[in-house]
Amino acid sequence: MGRKKKKETYRDKWLKEHPDIHIHLPRDVYEKLLKLENILGKSKNDIVKDLINGVVIKFEEYRKKIEEEIRNKIYNECYNATLELFLESPDIFYNEIRKKYKIDPMLFSVPCLFCHKPVVFTHKDKYRDQIKDFLYSQFRDAYHDCCEEVMNGIRDTCEHMKK
Numbered sequence: 001m002g003r004k005k006k007k008e009t010y011r012d013k014w015l016k017e018h019p020d021i022h023i024h025l026p027r028d029v030y031e032k033l034l035k036l037e038n039i040l041g042k043s044k045n046d047i048v049k050d051l052i053n054g055v056v057i058k059f060e061e062y063r064k065k066i067e068e069e070i071r072n073k074i075y076n077e078c079y080n081a082t083l084e085l086f087l088e089s090p091d092i093f094y095n096e097i098r099k100k101y102k103i104d105p106m107l108f109s110v111p112c113l114f115c116h117k118p119v120v121f122t123h124k125d126k127y128r129d130q131i132k133d134f135l136y137s138q139f140r141d142a143y144h145d146c147c148e149e150v151m152n153g154i155r156d157t158c159e160h161m162k163k
Contacts, residue, residue, distance in 0.1 A: 039066055108135065 025033065036047055039062045050057065086093045097105045106128060109118040121131050146158035 039063060106132065 033044055033047065036042075036057065036059065037044055039059070040047065040057070042050070047057070082093075085096075094105060097103070103123060106121065106123040108121045108131070110121075111117070112119050121128070125131065144158070144160050146155065147160050149155040150158050150161050
């Protein structure tokens, strides 16, 4: 009796069509390949196939593109964090601006008499001093809750009134 011929598996067929190769690279060349893999978002296998098939990889062009994307992402994250700080902790935001730029920032708005959209007053307005004087006259009795507690003897001190 003859031996039964072993049936060829899908894997065997695939390996015939896709023979494997092994290459040994110097460390510096391998590290460049790893960088390319990260920058291009492709596997080492795909990068080698592209090079063999004549696809030109412009490393510097990709590097600049990736750096720009990272810069934009970081800018947007910082921008959003700044807006969030302004919304969540305007007093901290105000103090940071005062410390860094040595100005008293001002941001105040009222609805327009005609269209009801905000008329925004800032520290850059040429009439800022008059606006500040007017606001001071309207809010001259304003105070921090914690300062009132100190004045009424409920607290010994607060962040605004150091002993």
